[in-house]
Amino acid sequence: MESFGSIECFVRSAEGGSFAEAARRLSLTPAAVGKSVAKLEARLGVRLFQRSTRRLTLTEAGKRFLAEVSDSLITIQNAVANLASAEGRPVGTLKVSMGTVFGNSYVMPLLGEFVRRFPDISPDWHFDNRQVDLIGQGFDAAIGGGFELPQGVVARKLTPAHRVLVASADYLAQRPPVLAPEDLARCLGILIRSPQTGRVRSWQLTSREREQRPLALKPRMTLSDSEAACCASAQGMGIALVSMPMAVPFLDSGAVVRVLPDWYVDDGNISLYYAEHKLLPGKTRAFVDFILEQFLIAGLAQRFSAI
Structure with a gap:
């Protein structure tokens, strides 16, 4: 043997x-x-x-x-x-990948409670905005959006991945009203370049009635990070299309407001990914159940919905 x-x-x-x-x-x-x-x-x-x-x-x-x-x-x-679980408790190193800002803002605040519940699990969390090879790189789980779903990997939805248009109230006050998607063509845009492809993606806006229109802004600057785009829009530099998890703190503080609040971009879901096994390790099962529970308790699916 x-x-x-x-x-x-x-x-x-x-x-x-x-x-x-x-x-x-x-x-x-x-x-x-x-x-x-x-x-x-x-x-x-x-x-x-x-x-x-x-x-x-x-x-x-x-x-x-x-x-x-x-x-x-x-x-x-x-x-x-x-x-090997000690007295039936999950044990071992838990290797998880998640986006930098999303992980720091919404997953890291849960770390203390997770460790208190599962003291024999040692978190090994990686913060990276790139998609990882879950199985090939030895990750137990990953949190993110837009992942390709290879064979043997399952996804559990955490929240919708909606994007919204934001700008400072001062910027909007100095311009003609933006009442329809066509009005965006005369507005300065803070565009976001994909760190993976280096390209600026084209988006389709969707209304609450599911009508679709192309999104066209006059390019003012290009950034590679949604949080940076929120910061730029808060300083009155233009309109940015950003993900709801990034926009929420800026919207809550009043630094920015939504532009065309009846319109948004549907970019799929933010999900929790893990390898599908008949015998899932206790540490992975504990993490999956814990994250699903905490996101439900916090109502993040509703908070991150643009509708």
């Missing part, structure tokens, strides 16, 4: 594309991972990787072996994690 550790070294190397990445995830040295994989290849009598100075590439035999062992490895790991 092959060593569980050798098989895990192989799987993590395949996922990460290198012994170095597998070593980082397993808290080993690259040399130790490479040696373990080499021993596995010797025992199996086949080469699992084509090695180069830059990257590992699976051989045909390696691809077949990976397909056969990946799901079983996850099931065994989850079973071990659940069995």
Whole structure:
């Protein structure tokens, strides 16, 4: 029977594309991972990787072996994690990815209560606005919007991902009234560039009656962050289209007001993502249930709705 550790070294190397990445995830040295994989290849009598100075590439035999062992490895790991729970309590390191501003504003305030409820779970939370490879990078869960949903990953809706137009009251007072989407063409726009693609996205406005119109603003500046766009609009620099979670604090303080409050952009949902397993680790189940509960108690789905 092959060593569980050798098989895990192989799987993590395949996922990460290198012994170095597998070593980082397993808290080993690259040399130790490479040696373990080499021993596995010797025992199996086949080469699992084509090695180069830059990257590992699976051989045909390696691809077949990976397909056969990946799901079983996850099931065994989850079973071990659940069995190791102290007195039935969830234990282990919980690796979660979330957007920087959204995470700091709406998830971090829940950390204290989460740790009090689950003292044997050690949070390892990553703040990044880029989509992560949930399974390949070893995350237990992720929170965000617009994620592609690969096979084996499920999404639980937390709130709608609505975007709204905002500006300072002073800026609007100095211009002709904005009464319809067509009036936006003569207004200065604070545009947001996608940090992933580098492009400024085109948007369609949707009315409460589900009528759609194109959004057209006169470009004044381009930023790559919704919170920065809120700050710029609060200073009277123009109209910005921003996500509701970013806009809410500025709207609550009166720094900005909504422009065309009957119109918004529907950008899907902000969801909680995690790998779908028959035997979900206790730490992941605890986190999923806790976040869903807290967002429901706080009424964030209603608070972030633009309708």
